Amino acid sequence: MKFSRIIASSGEWLSGDGPHRNIVVSSRVRLARNLHEKPFPGWAKKAERLEVMRLVKDAVENLPEMADSYSENLEALSPLEKQVLVERHLISREHAAKGVGSAVVMNAPQTLSVMINEEDHLRMQAICCGLQLGMVFGMINRVDSELEELLKYAFDPNLGYLTACPTNVGTGMRASAMLHLPGLVMSDQINKIVNSVNKIGLAVRGLHGEGTEAMGNLFQVSNQTTLGETEEEIIGRLNRVIEQILEHEQNARALLAQRKSVTLHDQIGRAYGVLSHAYSMSSKEALNLLSVIKLGVDLGVFPELCRFPVDELFIETQPAHLQKGAGTQKMSADERDSLRATIIRAKLNQVREPDIAQLKAKTPEAAEEKHDG
Protein backbone atom coordinates (compact mmCIF):
# COMPACT_ATOMS: atom_id res chain seq x y z
CA MET A 1 0.00 0.00 0.00
CA LYS A 2 1.20 3.50 -0.83
CA PHE A 3 1.72 6.30 1.66
CA SER A 4 -0.70 8.43 -0.37
CA ARG A 5 -3.48 5.91 0.30
CA ILE A 6 -2.88 6.08 4.03
CA ILE A 7 -3.05 9.86 3.84
CA ALA A 8 -6.20 9.92 1.77
CA SER A 9 -8.45 8.45 4.44
CA SER A 10 -8.59 9.47 8.05
CA GLY A 11 -8.05 6.70 10.57
CA GLU A 12 -10.96 4.73 11.94
CA TRP A 13 -10.31 6.07 15.43
CA LEU A 14 -11.29 9.50 14.13
CA SER A 15 -14.24 8.63 11.93
CA GLY A 16 -15.62 5.69 13.90
CA ASP A 17 -18.02 5.56 16.78
CA GLY A 18 -17.58 4.45 20.37
CA PRO A 19 -18.90 4.84 23.91
CA HIS A 20 -18.58 8.36 25.40
CA ARG A 21 -17.30 9.52 22.06
CA ASN A 22 -17.99 13.19 22.81
CA ILE A 23 -15.49 13.31 25.67
CA VAL A 24 -13.19 10.35 25.04
CA VAL A 25 -11.59 11.01 21.67
CA SER A 26 -9.67 7.75 21.50
CA SER A 27 -8.52 4.71 23.48
CA ARG A 28 -5.10 3.28 22.85
CA VAL A 29 -3.08 0.35 24.18
CA ARG A 30 0.52 -0.29 23.31
CA LEU A 31 2.69 -3.25 24.18
CA ALA A 32 6.50 -3.24 24.30
CA ARG A 33 8.26 -6.48 23.37
CA ASN A 34 11.85 -7.48 22.71
CA LEU A 35 13.64 -10.44 21.25
CA HIS A 36 15.52 -12.79 23.57
CA GLU A 37 19.15 -11.75 24.15
CA LYS A 38 19.30 -9.40 21.16
CA PRO A 39 20.68 -5.99 22.09
CA PHE A 40 17.92 -3.38 22.50
CA PRO A 41 17.72 -0.89 19.59
CA GLY A 42 19.44 1.91 21.50
CA TRP A 43 22.46 -0.28 22.20
CA ALA A 44 22.53 -2.47 19.08
CA LYS A 45 24.95 -1.93 16.24
CA LYS A 46 23.53 -1.10 12.83
CA ALA A 47 23.94 -4.66 11.52
CA GLU A 48 22.18 -6.05 14.61
CA ARG A 49 19.31 -3.59 14.22
CA LEU A 50 18.92 -4.54 10.57
CA GLU A 51 18.86 -8.23 11.46
CA VAL A 52 16.17 -7.72 14.12
CA MET A 53 14.17 -5.53 11.76
CA ARG A 54 14.19 -8.19 9.05
CA LEU A 55 13.05 -10.86 11.50
CA VAL A 56 10.31 -8.77 13.07
CA LYS A 57 9.07 -7.11 9.90
CA ASP A 58 8.70 -10.45 8.20
CA ALA A 59 6.65 -11.81 11.09
CA VAL A 60 4.45 -8.72 11.37
CA GLU A 61 3.75 -8.36 7.65
CA ASN A 62 2.50 -11.94 7.49
CA LEU A 63 -0.05 -11.58 10.27
CA PRO A 64 -3.67 -12.03 9.13
CA GLU A 65 -4.44 -8.59 10.66
CA MET A 66 -1.87 -7.06 8.35
CA ALA A 67 -3.23 -8.59 5.13
CA ASP A 68 -3.90 -5.10 3.76
CA SER A 69 -1.13 -3.10 5.30
CA TYR A 70 1.28 -0.25 4.83
CA SER A 71 4.84 -1.18 5.66
CA GLU A 72 7.91 0.99 5.28
CA ASN A 73 11.48 1.39 6.45
CA LEU A 74 11.89 4.72 8.18
CA GLU A 75 14.77 5.91 6.02
CA ALA A 76 12.40 5.70 3.03
CA LEU A 77 10.04 8.26 4.59
CA SER A 78 10.63 12.00 4.35
CA PRO A 79 10.65 14.03 7.59
CA LEU A 80 7.27 15.41 6.51
CA GLU A 81 5.72 11.97 6.00
CA LYS A 82 7.02 10.87 9.40
CA GLN A 83 5.47 13.96 10.97
CA VAL A 84 2.11 13.16 9.34
CA LEU A 85 2.20 9.73 11.01
CA VAL A 86 3.06 11.38 14.35
CA GLU A 87 0.10 13.75 14.03
CA ARG A 88 -2.14 10.74 13.45
CA HIS A 89 -0.69 9.01 16.54
CA LEU A 90 0.49 6.10 14.38
CA ILE A 91 4.15 6.48 15.35
CA SER A 92 5.81 8.26 18.28
CA ARG A 93 7.92 11.38 18.02
CA GLU A 94 10.89 9.26 19.11
CA HIS A 95 10.26 6.82 16.28
CA ALA A 96 10.06 9.64 13.74
CA ALA A 97 13.66 10.52 14.64
CA LYS A 98 14.86 7.05 13.59
CA GLY A 99 16.27 6.08 10.21
CA VAL A 100 18.07 3.01 8.89
CA GLY A 101 17.23 -0.12 10.87
CA SER A 102 13.76 0.98 11.98
CA ALA A 103 10.40 0.40 10.31
CA VAL A 104 6.67 0.76 10.74
CA VAL A 105 3.81 -1.55 9.73
CA MET A 106 0.15 -0.52 10.00
CA ASN A 107 -3.18 -1.89 8.81
CA ALA A 108 -5.38 -0.03 6.32
CA PRO A 109 -7.99 1.27 8.83
CA GLN A 110 -5.02 2.60 10.87
CA THR A 111 -6.24 0.90 14.02
CA LEU A 112 -3.12 -1.24 14.43
CA SER A 113 0.44 -0.12 14.04
CA VAL A 114 3.74 -1.76 14.90
CA MET A 115 6.89 0.28 15.35
CA ILE A 116 10.00 -1.80 14.83
CA ASN A 117 13.18 -0.76 16.64
CA GLU A 118 11.81 2.22 18.46
CA GLU A 119 13.09 2.11 22.05
CA ASP A 120 12.18 -1.59 22.07
CA HIS A 121 12.31 -4.09 19.22
CA LEU A 122 8.52 -4.00 19.01
CA ARG A 123 6.10 -1.31 20.05
CA MET A 124 2.66 -2.36 18.87
CA GLN A 125 -0.48 -0.37 19.40
CA ALA A 126 -4.19 -0.53 18.78
CA ILE A 127 -6.24 2.65 18.75
CA CYS A 128 -10.01 3.10 18.53
CA CYS A 129 -12.62 5.77 18.94
CA GLY A 130 -14.30 6.45 22.29
CA LEU A 131 -13.81 4.69 25.62
CA GLN A 132 -13.16 1.02 24.90
CA LEU A 133 -9.82 0.15 26.43
CA GLY A 134 -10.77 -3.49 27.05
CA MET A 135 -11.68 -4.04 23.42
CA VAL A 136 -8.55 -2.25 22.22
CA PHE A 137 -6.41 -4.40 24.51
CA GLY A 138 -8.08 -7.50 23.06
CA MET A 139 -7.10 -6.39 19.56
CA ILE A 140 -3.44 -5.87 20.34
CA ASN A 141 -3.30 -8.89 22.63
CA ARG A 142 -4.30 -11.11 19.70
CA VAL A 143 -1.55 -9.64 17.54
CA ASP A 144 0.93 -10.22 20.38
CA SER A 145 -0.14 -13.86 20.83
CA GLU A 146 0.30 -14.49 17.12
CA LEU A 147 3.73 -12.88 17.07
CA GLU A 148 4.83 -14.83 20.12
CA GLU A 149 4.63 -18.03 18.06
CA LEU A 150 6.92 -16.58 15.39
CA LEU A 151 9.43 -14.65 17.51
CA LYS A 152 11.31 -15.58 20.67
CA TYR A 153 10.40 -12.88 23.16
CA ALA A 154 12.57 -11.74 26.03
CA PHE A 155 10.52 -12.90 29.01
CA ASP A 156 11.40 -13.61 32.61
CA PRO A 157 8.95 -15.53 34.84
CA ASN A 158 9.45 -13.02 37.66
CA LEU A 159 9.89 -9.76 35.80
CA GLY A 160 7.65 -10.44 32.81
CA TYR A 161 8.41 -8.93 29.43
CA LEU A 162 11.85 -7.35 29.50
CA THR A 163 12.10 -3.86 28.04
CA ALA A 164 14.91 -1.40 27.30
CA CYS A 165 13.65 0.94 30.01
CA PRO A 166 12.87 -0.57 33.43
CA THR A 167 9.78 1.66 33.63
CA ASN A 168 8.04 -0.61 31.08
CA VAL A 169 9.07 -4.01 32.40
CA GLY A 170 6.35 -6.53 33.35
CA THR A 171 3.33 -6.20 31.12
CA GLY A 172 5.13 -3.75 28.81
CA MET A 173 1.71 -2.17 28.48
CA ARG A 174 0.77 1.46 28.30
CA ALA A 175 -2.98 2.01 28.08
CA SER A 176 -4.19 5.53 27.49
CA ALA A 177 -7.27 7.54 26.63
CA MET A 178 -7.39 10.95 24.99
CA LEU A 179 -9.91 13.11 26.80
CA HIS A 180 -11.48 16.37 25.67
CA LEU A 181 -12.08 18.38 28.85
CA PRO A 182 -13.12 21.95 28.03
CA GLY A 183 -15.59 22.04 30.93
CA LEU A 184 -12.92 21.30 33.53
CA VAL A 185 -10.52 23.80 31.95
CA MET A 186 -13.11 26.60 31.73
CA SER A 187 -14.19 26.08 35.33
CA ASP A 188 -10.57 26.04 36.55
CA GLN A 189 -10.86 22.53 37.95
CA ILE A 190 -8.39 20.84 35.64
CA ASN A 191 -5.30 21.31 37.83
CA LYS A 192 -7.07 19.74 40.77
CA ILE A 193 -8.02 16.76 38.63
CA VAL A 194 -4.55 16.39 37.09
CA ASN A 195 -2.95 16.47 40.54
CA SER A 196 -5.22 13.87 42.05
CA VAL A 197 -4.87 11.57 39.04
CA ASN A 198 -1.08 11.84 39.30
CA LYS A 199 -1.27 10.94 42.97
CA ILE A 200 -2.86 7.56 42.27
CA GLY A 201 -0.11 6.43 39.93
CA LEU A 202 -1.60 7.48 36.60
CA ALA A 203 -0.07 10.03 34.26
CA VAL A 204 -1.81 12.97 32.59
CA ARG A 205 -0.07 14.41 29.55
CA GLY A 206 -0.65 16.74 26.62
CA LEU A 207 -1.75 15.96 23.09
CA HIS A 208 1.34 14.13 21.88
CA GLY A 209 2.35 12.36 25.06
CA GLU A 210 5.34 12.86 27.27
CA GLY A 211 6.56 16.42 27.64
CA THR A 212 3.99 18.02 25.38
CA GLU A 213 1.72 20.93 26.13
CA ALA A 214 -2.00 20.45 26.58
CA MET A 215 -3.61 22.14 23.59
CA GLY A 216 -7.21 22.17 22.51
CA ASN A 217 -8.23 21.04 26.02
CA LEU A 218 -7.00 17.55 25.12
CA PHE A 219 -5.43 15.40 27.81
CA GLN A 220 -3.98 11.93 27.69
CA VAL A 221 -4.47 9.76 30.77
CA SER A 222 -2.36 6.61 31.05
CA ASN A 223 -0.99 4.05 33.49
CA GLN A 224 2.49 4.75 34.80
CA THR A 225 3.39 1.38 36.30
CA THR A 226 3.66 -1.91 34.44
CA LEU A 227 4.90 -4.43 37.02
CA GLY A 228 2.90 -6.14 39.76
CA GLU A 229 -0.56 -5.97 38.23
CA THR A 230 -2.21 -7.91 35.43
CA GLU A 231 -3.17 -6.14 32.22
CA GLU A 232 -6.84 -6.40 33.20
CA GLU A 233 -6.20 -4.86 36.61
CA ILE A 234 -4.35 -1.92 35.08
CA ILE A 235 -7.11 -1.32 32.53
CA GLY A 236 -9.78 -1.66 35.20
CA ARG A 237 -8.06 0.94 37.37
CA LEU A 238 -7.67 3.28 34.43
CA ASN A 239 -11.29 2.80 33.38
CA ARG A 240 -12.61 3.65 36.82
CA VAL A 241 -10.57 6.85 36.95
CA ILE A 242 -11.60 7.88 33.45
CA GLU A 243 -15.26 7.32 34.29
CA GLN A 244 -14.85 9.62 37.26
CA ILE A 245 -13.19 12.28 35.14
CA LEU A 246 -16.05 11.91 32.65
CA GLU A 247 -18.57 12.55 35.38
CA HIS A 248 -16.66 15.62 36.60
CA GLU A 249 -16.47 16.95 33.06
CA GLN A 250 -20.21 16.45 32.53
CA ASN A 251 -20.96 18.17 35.82
CA ALA A 252 -18.65 21.04 34.95
CA ARG A 253 -20.38 21.48 31.60
CA ALA A 254 -23.82 21.41 33.17
CA LEU A 255 -22.81 23.94 35.80
CA LEU A 256 -21.26 26.24 33.21
CA ALA A 257 -24.44 26.13 31.17
CA GLN A 258 -26.51 26.84 34.23
CA ARG A 259 -24.48 29.49 36.05
CA LYS A 260 -22.20 31.00 33.47
CA SER A 261 -24.36 30.63 30.43
CA VAL A 262 -23.45 34.06 29.05
CA THR A 263 -19.72 33.24 29.22
CA LEU A 264 -20.37 29.90 27.54
CA HIS A 265 -22.50 31.45 24.75
CA ASP A 266 -19.89 34.14 24.32
CA GLN A 267 -17.02 31.66 23.99
CA ILE A 268 -18.85 29.49 21.47
CA GLY A 269 -19.98 32.51 19.45
CA ARG A 270 -16.48 34.02 19.42
CA ALA A 271 -14.84 30.74 18.46
CA TYR A 272 -17.28 30.38 15.58
CA GLY A 273 -16.76 34.02 14.55
CA VAL A 274 -12.98 33.87 14.59
CA LEU A 275 -12.72 30.49 12.90
CA SER A 276 -15.11 31.41 10.11
CA HIS A 277 -13.55 34.82 9.42
CA ALA A 278 -9.84 34.61 10.21
CA TYR A 279 -7.20 34.77 7.47
CA SER A 280 -4.23 33.65 9.52
CA MET A 281 -4.24 31.18 12.36
CA SER A 282 -1.56 29.35 14.34
CA SER A 283 -1.96 25.66 15.07
CA LYS A 284 -2.37 26.33 18.79
CA GLU A 285 -5.10 28.94 18.30
CA ALA A 286 -6.91 26.64 15.88
CA LEU A 287 -6.87 23.74 18.33
CA ASN A 288 -8.10 25.86 21.20
CA LEU A 289 -10.98 27.37 19.18
CA LEU A 290 -11.91 24.06 17.55
CA SER A 291 -12.15 22.63 21.04
CA VAL A 292 -14.87 25.18 21.85
CA ILE A 293 -16.74 24.31 18.64
CA LYS A 294 -16.51 20.63 19.56
CA LEU A 295 -18.02 21.49 22.93
CA GLY A 296 -20.76 23.35 21.04
CA VAL A 297 -21.54 20.18 19.06
CA ASP A 298 -21.72 18.20 22.31
CA LEU A 299 -24.16 20.75 23.75
CA GLY A 300 -26.37 20.66 20.65
CA VAL A 301 -25.55 24.24 19.63
CA PHE A 302 -24.27 22.90 16.31
CA PRO A 303 -25.97 20.00 14.54
CA GLU A 304 -24.59 16.52 15.22
CA LEU A 305 -23.74 16.35 11.52
CA CYS A 306 -20.85 18.76 12.15
CA ARG A 307 -19.08 16.41 14.55
CA PHE A 308 -16.94 14.56 12.06
CA PRO A 309 -15.90 17.59 9.97
CA VAL A 310 -14.88 19.43 13.14
CA ASP A 311 -12.97 16.42 14.52
CA GLU A 312 -11.24 16.09 11.19
CA LEU A 313 -10.05 19.69 11.38
CA PHE A 314 -8.15 18.84 14.58
CA ILE A 315 -5.88 16.62 12.47
CA GLU A 316 -6.03 18.39 9.11
CA THR A 317 -4.80 21.69 10.54
CA GLN A 318 -1.68 20.18 12.12
CA PRO A 319 1.50 21.51 10.47
CA ALA A 320 2.61 18.38 8.59
CA HIS A 321 -0.89 17.60 7.31
CA LEU A 322 -1.17 21.14 5.92
CA GLN A 323 2.21 20.93 4.24
CA LYS A 324 1.37 17.52 2.79
CA GLY A 325 -1.86 18.86 1.34
CA ALA A 326 -0.08 21.85 -0.18
CA GLY A 327 2.23 19.75 -2.32
CA THR A 328 5.94 20.05 -2.92
CA GLN A 329 6.58 23.72 -2.16
CA LYS A 330 7.90 24.05 1.38
CA MET A 331 5.69 26.56 3.19
CA SER A 332 6.80 29.13 5.73
CA ALA A 333 5.01 29.34 9.06
CA ASP A 334 3.09 32.39 7.81
CA GLU A 335 1.94 30.56 4.69
CA ARG A 336 0.86 27.62 6.81
CA ASP A 337 -1.13 29.90 9.12
CA SER A 338 -2.86 31.40 6.10
CA LEU A 339 -3.64 28.02 4.53
CA ARG A 340 -4.91 26.73 7.88
CA ALA A 341 -7.32 29.65 8.16
CA THR A 342 -8.53 29.05 4.58
CA ILE A 343 -9.25 25.38 5.18
CA ILE A 344 -11.11 26.12 8.40
CA ARG A 345 -13.15 28.95 6.82
CA ALA A 346 -14.19 26.68 3.95
CA LYS A 347 -15.38 24.00 6.33
CA LEU A 348 -17.09 26.28 8.82
CA ASN A 349 -19.01 28.04 6.06
CA GLN A 350 -20.99 24.83 5.79
CA VAL A 351 -21.79 24.92 9.49
CA ARG A 352 -24.69 27.21 10.31
CA GLU A 353 -24.46 29.77 13.09
CA PRO A 354 -24.58 28.52 16.67
CA ASP A 355 -28.14 27.97 17.83
CA ILE A 356 -27.99 29.14 21.41
CA ALA A 357 -31.65 28.34 21.99
CA GLN A 358 -30.68 24.65 21.78
CA LEU A 359 -28.33 25.14 24.68
CA LYS A 360 -31.03 26.85 26.78
CA ALA A 361 -33.57 24.18 25.93
CA LYS A 362 -31.27 21.35 26.83
CA THR A 363 -29.37 22.30 29.93
CA PRO A 364 -31.75 22.94 32.85
CA GLU A 365 -32.70 19.29 33.43
CA ALA A 366 -29.17 18.12 32.73
CA ALA A 367 -27.81 20.60 35.22
CA GLU A 368 -30.28 19.69 37.93
CA GLU A 369 -29.76 16.01 37.44
CA LYS A 370 -26.00 16.32 37.82
CA HIS A 371 -26.08 18.96 40.50
CA ASP A 372 -27.04 16.64 43.34
CA GLY A 373 -24.50 13.93 42.43
Next chain:
Amino acid sequence: MQCDVCQSKEATVFLTQIVEGKMQKVNLCEACSKEKGVNDPTGFALADLLMGLGAAQEIEHSAGSIKCPVCGFTQADFKKTGRLGCSACYAVFADGLSSMLKNMHKGTTHTGKAPAAFQERRAQGEKLRDLQDNLHQAVVAEEYERAADLRDQIRRMEATA
Protein backbone atom coordinates in the same frame (compact mmCIF):
# COMPACT_ATOMS: atom_id res chain seq x y z
CA MET B 1 25.22 -19.04 55.88
CA GLN B 2 28.66 -18.31 57.30
CA CYS B 3 30.83 -15.31 56.54
CA ASP B 4 33.54 -16.17 54.00
CA VAL B 5 36.17 -14.08 55.81
CA CYS B 6 35.89 -14.75 59.54
CA GLN B 7 34.10 -18.10 59.04
CA SER B 8 32.25 -17.60 62.33
CA LYS B 9 29.44 -15.07 62.12
CA GLU B 10 26.26 -15.22 60.06
CA ALA B 11 26.66 -13.61 56.62
CA THR B 12 24.26 -10.74 55.90
CA VAL B 13 26.02 -9.00 53.02
CA PHE B 14 25.99 -10.84 49.70
CA LEU B 15 28.25 -9.52 47.00
CA THR B 16 27.87 -10.65 43.40
CA GLN B 17 30.27 -9.72 40.66
CA ILE B 18 30.31 -10.76 37.05
CA VAL B 19 33.62 -10.66 35.22
CA GLU B 20 33.87 -11.86 31.63
CA GLY B 21 30.59 -13.67 31.98
CA LYS B 22 31.58 -15.52 35.15
CA MET B 23 29.59 -14.88 38.25
CA GLN B 24 31.38 -14.61 41.58
CA LYS B 25 29.68 -14.52 44.91
CA VAL B 26 31.02 -13.53 48.30
CA ASN B 27 29.09 -13.73 51.55
CA LEU B 28 30.11 -11.54 54.46
CA CYS B 29 28.99 -10.77 57.98
CA GLU B 30 28.24 -7.18 58.84
CA ALA B 31 31.48 -6.60 60.77
CA CYS B 32 33.71 -7.97 58.01
CA SER B 33 31.86 -6.08 55.28
CA LYS B 34 32.43 -2.82 57.17
CA GLU B 35 36.04 -3.63 57.84
CA LYS B 36 36.71 -4.44 54.20
CA GLY B 37 34.76 -1.42 53.01
CA VAL B 38 32.23 -3.18 50.77
CA ASN B 39 30.21 -0.01 50.46
CA ASP B 40 32.99 1.91 48.79
CA PRO B 41 34.17 1.06 45.28
CA THR B 42 37.42 -0.52 46.38
CA GLY B 43 35.30 -3.10 48.17
CA PHE B 44 35.36 -5.09 44.96
CA ALA B 45 39.01 -5.80 45.58
CA LEU B 46 37.78 -8.16 48.23
CA ALA B 47 35.92 -10.30 45.77
CA ASP B 48 39.00 -10.56 43.61
CA LEU B 49 41.12 -11.38 46.61
CA LEU B 50 38.85 -14.16 47.73
CA MET B 51 38.52 -15.64 44.30
CA GLY B 52 42.24 -15.44 43.68
CA LEU B 53 41.75 -13.05 40.81
CA GLY B 54 43.36 -10.06 42.47
CA ALA B 55 44.91 -8.26 39.53
CA ALA B 56 45.38 -4.63 40.51
CA GLN B 57 44.25 -3.17 37.21
CA GLU B 58 41.10 -5.27 37.32
CA ILE B 59 40.24 -3.74 40.65
CA GLU B 60 40.84 -0.26 39.44
CA HIS B 61 38.00 -0.16 36.92
CA SER B 62 35.84 -2.68 38.68
CA ALA B 63 33.90 -0.01 40.57
CA GLY B 64 31.25 0.47 37.92
CA SER B 65 32.38 -2.16 35.51
CA ILE B 66 29.97 -5.01 35.94
CA LYS B 67 29.59 -5.93 32.31
CA CYS B 68 26.82 -7.86 30.61
CA PRO B 69 28.38 -10.99 29.09
CA VAL B 70 25.82 -11.01 26.27
CA CYS B 71 25.92 -7.43 25.01
CA GLY B 72 28.84 -5.76 26.81
CA PHE B 73 26.68 -3.16 28.52
CA THR B 74 28.06 -1.65 31.76
CA GLN B 75 26.57 -0.01 34.81
CA ALA B 76 28.08 3.29 33.66
CA ASP B 77 26.16 2.99 30.38
CA PHE B 78 22.97 2.49 32.35
CA LYS B 79 23.65 5.58 34.45
CA LYS B 80 24.19 7.55 31.26
CA THR B 81 21.14 6.40 29.27
CA GLY B 82 18.62 5.07 31.78
CA ARG B 83 18.10 2.17 29.37
CA LEU B 84 19.53 -1.36 29.48
CA GLY B 85 21.54 -3.07 26.76
CA CYS B 86 19.67 -6.35 26.24
CA SER B 87 17.29 -8.70 28.02
CA ALA B 88 20.19 -10.51 29.74
CA CYS B 89 21.15 -7.24 31.47
CA TYR B 90 18.19 -7.69 33.83
CA ALA B 91 19.92 -10.69 35.42
CA VAL B 92 23.39 -9.11 35.32
CA PHE B 93 22.30 -5.90 37.05
CA ALA B 94 19.61 -7.56 39.16
CA ASP B 95 20.97 -6.27 42.48
CA GLY B 96 20.84 -2.62 41.52
CA LEU B 97 17.61 -2.96 39.59
CA SER B 98 15.51 -4.65 42.24
CA SER B 99 15.30 -1.66 44.58
CA MET B 100 14.78 0.62 41.60
CA LEU B 101 11.87 -1.47 40.34
CA LYS B 102 10.35 -1.55 43.79
CA ASN B 103 10.19 2.24 43.83
CA MET B 104 9.02 2.47 40.26
CA HIS B 105 6.17 -0.04 40.16
CA LYS B 106 3.21 -1.39 42.09
CA GLY B 107 4.96 -4.67 42.79
CA THR B 108 8.13 -6.59 42.04
CA THR B 109 6.66 -9.71 40.43
CA HIS B 110 4.95 -10.00 37.08
CA THR B 111 1.42 -11.34 37.36
CA GLY B 112 0.13 -10.55 33.88
CA LYS B 113 0.28 -12.23 30.51
CA ALA B 114 3.01 -14.76 29.77
CA PRO B 115 3.94 -16.41 26.48
CA ALA B 116 2.06 -19.70 26.01
CA ALA B 117 5.22 -21.75 26.60
CA PHE B 118 5.67 -20.16 30.03
CA GLN B 119 2.00 -20.50 30.88
CA GLU B 120 2.25 -24.24 30.30
CA ARG B 121 5.32 -24.45 32.45
CA ARG B 122 3.56 -22.40 35.15
CA ALA B 123 0.56 -24.76 35.02
CA GLN B 124 2.74 -27.87 34.99
CA GLY B 125 4.71 -26.67 37.97
CA GLU B 126 1.50 -26.16 39.90
CA LYS B 127 0.17 -29.58 38.94
CA LEU B 128 3.41 -31.25 39.99
CA ARG B 129 3.27 -29.52 43.36
CA ASP B 130 -0.33 -30.69 43.81
CA LEU B 131 0.62 -34.27 43.02
CA GLN B 132 3.52 -34.15 45.48
CA ASP B 133 1.23 -32.80 48.20
CA ASN B 134 -1.23 -35.59 47.53
CA LEU B 135 1.53 -38.18 47.60
CA HIS B 136 2.68 -36.91 50.95
CA GLN B 137 -0.86 -37.08 52.32
CA ALA B 138 -1.34 -40.58 50.93
CA VAL B 139 1.85 -41.79 52.59
CA VAL B 140 0.85 -40.26 55.92
CA ALA B 141 -2.58 -41.89 55.64
CA GLU B 142 -0.90 -45.16 54.72
CA GLU B 143 -2.84 -45.41 51.47
CA TYR B 144 0.02 -47.06 49.68
CA GLU B 145 -1.86 -48.06 46.56
CA ARG B 146 -2.87 -44.44 45.92
CA ALA B 147 0.67 -43.31 46.78
CA ALA B 148 2.19 -45.67 44.23
CA ASP B 149 -0.20 -44.39 41.60
CA LEU B 150 0.67 -40.78 42.42
CA ARG B 151 4.39 -41.58 42.38
CA ASP B 152 4.04 -43.02 38.88
CA GLN B 153 2.18 -39.91 37.72
CA ILE B 154 4.91 -37.67 39.08
CA ARG B 155 7.60 -39.76 37.41
CA ARG B 156 5.79 -39.57 34.09
CA MET B 157 5.49 -35.79 34.36
CA GLU B 158 9.12 -35.36 35.30
CA ALA B 159 10.20 -37.58 32.42
CA THR B 160 8.32 -35.48 29.84
CA ALA B 161 9.50 -32.17 31.31
